[in-house]
Amino acid sequence: MTPALYKTRLTELFGIRHPVLCGGLMWLSDAAYVAAAVNAGALGFMTARSFPDPRDFRDELRRCRELTDGRPFGVNLYLSQQPGANDMLAGHIDILLEQGVRFIETAGLPPKDLLPRLKDAGCTVVHKVSALRHALSAQKLGVDALSVVGMECGGHPGVYLIGTMVQGLLAAQQLTLPVAIGGGIGHGAQLAAALAFGADGVVMGTRMTVAKEIWAHPAYKERVVAAGETETQLVLQSLRNTYRALDNETARSVAALEAEGVTDHERYSPHVAGTLQKEAYTSGDWNKGLLSLGQAAAFATALEPVEAIVDRMMAEAQAAQASLNAKSATSGATAAE
Ligand SMILES: Cc1cc2nc3c(=O)[nH]c(=O)nc-3n(C[C@H](O)[C@H](O)[C@H](O)COP(=O)(O)O)c2cc1C
Incomplete structure (x- = not known):
């Protein structure tokens, strides 16, 4: 120490x-x-x-x-x-x-x-x-x-x-x-x-x-270890609720909705629900949910x-x-x- x-x-x-x-x-x-x-x-x-x-x-x-x-x-x-x-x-x-x-x-x-x-x-x-x-x-x-x-x-x-x-x-x-x-x-x-x-x-x-000591599934942590500084994505800027997350399937789905110009929050709900994050941390399926992650992932080796x-x-x-x-x-x- x-x-x-x-x-x-x-x-x-x-x-x-x-x-x-x-x-x-x-x-x-x-x-x-x-x-x-x-x-x-x-x-x-x-x-x-x-x-x-x-x-x-x-x-x-x-x-x-x-x-x-x-x-x-x-x-x-x-x-x-x-x-x-x-x-x-x-x-x-x-x-x-x-x-x-x-x-x-x-x-x-x-x-x-x-x-x-x-x-x-x-x-x-x-x-x-x-x-x-x-x-x-x-x-x-x-x-x-x-x-x-x-x-x-x-x-x-x-x-x-x-x-x-x-x-x-x-x-x-x-x-x-x-x-x-x-x-x-x-x-x-x-x-x-x-x-x-x-x-x-x-x-x-x-x-x-x-x-x-973080309880999340090792597969999630291994994904963060593998992630470099370019593997996060800013989403929800169009809704003025900007969020930086791991660049995964969910982040890309959300980005696609934004690119279409969707402003109805309901359309985003299935992707951004907090319960999905908990499921991803539990199962290790890091493609599910908007998982907060910043560019310092590059230092998590x-x-x-x-x-x-x-x-x-x-x-x-x-x-x-x-x-x-x-x-x-x-x-x-x-x-x-
Ligand atoms: C997985 C994750 C979950 C977070 N959850 C919260 C939260 O519930 N409340 C909060 O105030 N900040 C939350 N943050 C932000 C952190 O407390 C901290 O301010 C931020 O991560 C600092 O920037 P960094 O990610 O570049 O280290 C979260 C960040 C991450 C990466």
Whole structure:
């Protein structure tokens, strides 16, 4: 286990060893994965929506607490635009507070309505956005930190589609709250770059989908391992609900409907249902369902434990820093003097 190498506002805020957030992964970030992230020195977020039955959610939180020996972990609350889809959140918040969870990752709509309750209960909230302008607005709402993900990310890259190299730097320059940069992150050199930008850490999703502790079928993980940076596809842009997913049969069917100019959401439903994702993860039939995946799939080259992934990232970050120092035009002169 790599000792702490970096101290940032994010490591301080969450009391974590490494400035690495493992964002919520729908259906995948359960107790085993989240605990593995925490035990590796990062912060993992369990997706509340993966456990619609409150009893299952409570059991999963208890299991996670056991697996982390009581060390804090987080919960992801995704705020949907679908009418009625956020009704379940109040009950889930009751349960997570009852179970002692105090670290929350919100995403989707601004967490305006949830914040008073979460803050009164002493929660630390990191809100994740895909555009700097949304981060600037969220900062005024009273969240504690921000994650800003670029268009390389798996899942929802938003509508502006600005890459992490540009948006990440702008975020670090313009936001006053602690900020994690995400979208395409899967190598420690990028962590070093994010810190060099002035950010406080990174947020990752895609890179972690092949972790040993992720319960999904090995055939799905092998497909991600095989995937390179060109094997994801942006779909649903025409419905202003842009989504980056594995380039599979479902993504191509959705792209074909868009190319036909179909705007009736009902026609998309058979392809985009979340239950299809769960089926694909269970069966390993990765052609079924819109499976969130980002360009960082290129860095997911082996099935290995979360701790190995995190440790390698930290070693890579140090190597990147050493490489940068070695390229300093003045360091040789200084040494010779
Ligand atoms: C398989 C998968 C499922 C995801 N599910 C969620 C989710 O339920 N809620 C959420 O806020 N973000 C979700 N995300 C986004 C991640 O938490 C993270 O923000 C994103 O993956 C970072 O970009 P990257 O994919 O380039 O690492 C998901 C990403 C992936 C790859």
